Each structure stands twice: as C-alpha cells, then as structure tokens.
Amino acid sequence: MSIPSTMRASVLTAPKTIELKTVAIPEPQRGQVLVRVTAVGVCGSDTHFYETGAIGDIIVKGPIVLGHETAGEIVAVGEGVDSGRVGIRVAVEPQTPCRKCEFCKTGRYHLCRDILFYGAWPVDGSFSEYVIVDDDFAHAIPDRITDEQAALVEPLSVAVHAARRAGVKAGDKVLITGAGPIGIMNIQVAKALGATEVVISDPISHRREFALTHGADVAFDPTTGGLEDYEEYFDVFIDASGNARAILSAFPAVKRGGTACLVGMGGEELNVPIAMFQHREINLTGTFRYVNTWPTAIALLASGAVSVDGIVTGRYGLQDVEESLMKSKKDPMAIKTMVIPALTDVRAG
Known part of the structure; x- marks a missing residue:
C-alpha cells in the first residue's frame, strides 16, 4: 500500500491541552515496523498524564502523543525484519526494554531499569494514524479477533x-x-x-x-x-x-x-x-505492567475464554481525544472509551 509522508496525531502540548497536528510519519529503523493504527483504548494513565503532565517520576517535558492500548496493521518494516510481515494485523505490546540487563536476560524485561514505554515521556504513543513498534512486540492476531478486541489485549x-x-x-x-x-x-x-x-x-x-x-x-x-x-x-x-x-x-x-x-x-x-x-x-x-503475557491474552480472547463484549462504551476520532480522556470521569455509565483514527473528521487538524 502507498504510505503518505504525513499523518495526523493528537499531541499533548501542555497539561489539559491536546492539539491535533499534522506531523511527518516516522520511518521504521532496524528491528522496527510501521503500524497503521486501527484502534487505541483510553487508559487511566493517559488521563493522568493529560491532567497533570506526570505519573510518579515520569514527567512530561515536551510535546508527546499519548495512548498505548494499540491495535493496527503493519504497513512497512525496517532493516532486519521479514517483509512478509507487511499486511499482518497486530496487537502492540507498548514497551521497549534494553534486552541486555539481568532482568531482560532472565525473562523479566518489564523490570528493566532502562525500559521505555509508549505514550510516556519521551516515547510517543498511538493517538495518531501511524506508530513505530518493535517488531518482536507487534504480536500477530487471528482474523476472529476484531481491532477493538486487539487493542484490549493490553489491559487484558x-x-x-x-x-x-x-x-x-x-x-x-x-x-x-x-x-x-x-x-x-x-x-x-x-x-x-x-x-x-x-x-x-x-x-x-x-x-x-x-x-x-x-x-x-x-x-x-x-x-x-x-x-x-x-x-x-x-x-x-x-x-x-x-x-x-x-x-x-x-x-x-x-x-x-x-x-x-x-x-x-x-x-x-x-x-x-x-x-x-x-x-x-x-x-x-x-504488579508493574506485564511480562510475557501477550500470547496468553490473545489466546484467551480468540478462544472465547475471555469476553470483552460491551466493555467499549464510546468511540472517538483523533479530534476528540480530550473528550475521550475525560469520559470515564464525567460519565458514570462509561466503562471503556476507544480512539479510532478512521473516525477522525477529515476537516479537523
């Protein structure tokens, strides 16, 4: 497929301020893939970053794209990645460990002291049309899992x-x-x-x-x-x-x-x-996030052992990310909101 040179992204520019901007689409580097985002769940941590600009010792020091509960389709690959992955639908594990420390080497990479997390400074997240993902953390999903279900693999x-x-x-x-x-x-x-x-x-x-x-x-x-x-x-x-x-x-x-x-x-x-x-x-x-859970979570969804039917109570385009972030706080009937880039108003931004 043809990949444009720019995309729309909802950028946190200051606490309680998100602007829909047109930005360059990043190119995947070695070991990375470019994913076209199809669905992003809104997490309480996204809301906290939006309201305060920080969570614990993670302080937002400049513009950043939030969002980490991500599903999408691989549209391009970087050096060293099998080109056959293009076209594969994936659920994104939103973290990049160093892969060299004691914790990474013993399968506890979520405890890596140098781990980077998508949507947490300084790494951009997925409230955008495209996102860069580590190839081995872009987990293939079967056809029977929808895009919204795939985005919910992260909270699962x-x-x-x-x-x-x-x-x-x-x-x-x-x-x-x-x-x-x-x-x-x-x-x-x-x-x-x-x-x-x-x-x-x-x-x-x-x-x-x-x-x-x-x-x-x-x-x-x-x-x-x-x-x-x-x-x-x-x-x-x-x-x-x-x-x-x-x-x-x-x-x-x-x-x-x-x-x-x-x-x-x-x-x-x-x-x-x-x-x-x-x-x-x-x-x-x-608990601190998760480790080695994506295959299990995907299997639970695919088998029907876990159902997420009805959990999504609101869907928004990129122009309405601010509303989606505050929905659960303002609406007692809300359970889970989802940002769908395809719903973005073409006149926005």
Whole structure:
C-alpha cells in the first residue's frame, strides 16, 4: 500500500491541552515496523498524564502523543525484519526494554531499569494514524479477533500478569475490588484459570451489573457493607481500584496463607496491618505492567475464554481525544472509551 509522508496525531502540548497536528510519519529503523493504527483504548494513565503532565517520576517535558492500548496493521518494516510481515494485523505490546540487563536476560524485561514505554515521556504513543513498534512486540492476531478486541489485549495483559503474580489456581475463591475494565478482565482471567468463586465490589451499580454478566458470582456495593460474611474466606484478593479504603477493608477477608495483589494505581503509601499479615502469613505483592503475557491474552480472547463484549462504551476520532480522556470521569455509565483514527473528521487538524 502507498504510505503518505504525513499523518495526523493528537499531541499533548501542555497539561489539559491536546492539539491535533499534522506531523511527518516516522520511518521504521532496524528491528522496527510501521503500524497503521486501527484502534487505541483510553487508559487511566493517559488521563493522568493529560491532567497533570506526570505519573510518579515520569514527567512530561515536551510535546508527546499519548495512548498505548494499540491495535493496527503493519504497513512497512525496517532493516532486519521479514517483509512478509507487511499486511499482518497486530496487537502492540507498548514497551521497549534494553534486552541486555539481568532482568531482560532472565525473562523479566518489564523490570528493566532502562525500559521505555509508549505514550510516556519521551516515547510517543498511538493517538495518531501511524506508530513505530518493535517488531518482536507487534504480536500477530487471528482474523476472529476484531481491532477493538486487539487493542484490549493490553489491559487484558494487566489482568493476566496480576493473576500470575497472585498465583490464582483451580478451585480458588477470589475477591476483586474495582469493577472497571481491569477488574472485569481479572474476573474472567481468574475463572479461566479455574477459580470456582469470584466476588467483586464496586460502588457504581451499573458496573456491578456488568460484572455479573461477565463472570462474577457476587457483586456488592462496598459503601453499604458486604464483606462481613467473608472473614478469612478468599484464597486471593486482587485490588483493581487503587482505593486505600477498599484495599484495607478487603485484607481481613484473605484467608491464612492467602495472597493479596495490588494492581490499581492509588496513593504512594498505604498503612498495612502488619500483625495480620504476619499471623496469617498472607503474601502481599504488587504488579508493574506485564511480562510475557501477550500470547496468553490473545489466546484467551480468540478462544472465547475471555469476553470483552460491551466493555467499549464510546468511540472517538483523533479530534476528540480530550473528550475521550475525560469520559470515564464525567460519565458514570462509561466503562471503556476507544480512539479510532478512521473516525477522525477529515476537516479537523
């Protein structure tokens, strides 16, 4: 196919300011591919970068394109990449490790100290018509997976990694706090791994209802109670909310020898009941993104073991990225928004 010389990209130029610009299409270098973007999911971290210009110690120091939950089609390849990859539809793993350090060499490349992440300064993300991707992190998807489903492989990978860190296994009873996209996917991953009971809490009624249609056995409102009957009941607790109150209220529900895994992004500190963790020998762990999860997440989607039907509640062109970033904060009915470059108004930019 013919590749134009320029593309449209939604560029964060300052906190709370995104401009649709016409920019040059980058050329893939050795080991890279050029992907025509077909769908990009909006993540809470994108919204945080938009609102504040920083997440933790990652500070935006200049114009940058956000977006990292990406699906697309390879349209060109760099040196050393098989030209037969052109035309292949892919789900993008949005990180570039150094590939040389101890962590990369032992298969824990997500812990690489020099890892770069798409849509986080200084690497441009995918709220654009084209994006450069490392060839080995552009994962082929089967025809039965749609573009939107492929974009959701990234948040599904968060859930897969969380389930692995938490050690979810057949017969487990699992508690999840937070019924947003990650929480919903954690339900289904836990069930796919053999969990026999999954309970989820969320204060928003329609999210609880959605969770019940996507594998949850029980969904309750934490603001009115619900955990009283679950003292030392769950083998695994996974937090997908980042809410300190939700996390602390869930700890007593973890049984002796169980595991609590913190996934949601919240405050920098949490007062943990150390005596409880010591006396019950509860394992407390967290997650940092994901590692070696894309093949598993793609297989779960392709097999139907995980369903993302109905999770996308809004679709936007590149001219409306700002609206898409704030949708979940302004609309309590929103679950997941998606940026579709093909929906971009031809008169915009």
